[in-house]
Amino acid sequence: MELFEESIILSGEDDLIRLLGIHDKNIKIIKSYFDVNILVRNEEIKVTGEKSKVESVSKILKDMINVIDTEGEISDQKVVYLIEANKTNYNIDYNEILKDVIVTSASGRVIKAKTVGQKRYIDMINNKDITFGIGPAGTGKTYLAVAAAVNAFRKKEVERIILTRPAVEAGEKLGFLPGDLQDKVDPYLRPLYDALFDIMGIENFMKNVEKQLIEVAPLAYMRGRTLDSSFIILDEAQNTTNEQMKMFLTRLGYGSKAVITGDITQIDLPGDKKSGLKSVINILKDVEDIGFMFFHTSDVVRHKLVQDIIKAYERFEAK
Secondary structure, rough: OOOEEEEEEEEOHHHHHHHHHHHHHHHHHHHOOOOOOEEEEOOEEEEEEEEHHHHHHHHHHHHHHHHHHHHHHOHHHHHHHHHHHHOOOOOOOHHHHHHHHEEEEEOOOOOOOOOOHHHHHHHHHHHOOOOEEOOOOOOOHHHHHHHHHHHHOOOOOOOOOEEEEEOOOOOOOOOOOOOOOHHHHHHHHHHHHHHHHHOHHHHHHHHHHHHHOEEEHHHHHOOOOEEOOOEEOOOHHOOEEEEEEHHHHHHHHOOEEEEEOOOOOOOOOOOOOEEHHHHHHHHOOOOEEEEEEEHHHOOOOHHHHHHHHHHHHHHHHOO
């Protein structure tokens, strides 16, 4: 096999250190995916190997440099994402992804999309009245939907934020939990509270709850209502029945926007119940102004092991 070589020249030693990572961790990650030789000498990186692999690695290294130029550093998590995105032939312009701020948190942290899939998701939420975010854990489906809701609320595009989940037991029995009904369902709503606390701050969140401008409630509380001028998020929608999904979607009133999130590989419904989220994909796929964003493992922004775990389960279930 004829070897192919490509060189990348960096602008300084600091860029090289950030690119390589601690103990050359970033380079080791790349080499775990590609059978190439990577030689670092002064401020030059030489990649040698099969032509297609060298070209892929060179593109990934250049994307990493773009991230460093924009953010000042790059995490091993983002290195893995760039590798996975390269496999799916995404045409990545990281400067384009990172330039748009979704919202600023109460602590002053800027919240932006981190992957191509997340950027498409936010664009879809902004441009559609109903958006479905479907995909594995760790892709930011719920958190980004909450961020978009807070942004719309702050800009007075909506008057209320309503977040809801079906209270479906995932192996535990609801009746054994202590307290009244609200105490029993609160654990199911905790991820929604956590996202709102992080973005809005607890004090601001509580003030808006008292004014009934923010509501976090089980899905059953939505029945019989018309929700006008609201940003409504239905989380864990894979655990809705067909009847519950239809009920929720028909609550949408004037000036409202809805985001429905879920993972159809984690359905906790009894065996005789069909998931409303699985069904709605076929039922509404041709309805105008409804968007479907399907996330992939390459969009997972948690620890690298989360991607590996999801892939391992996918391989096991495929058998």
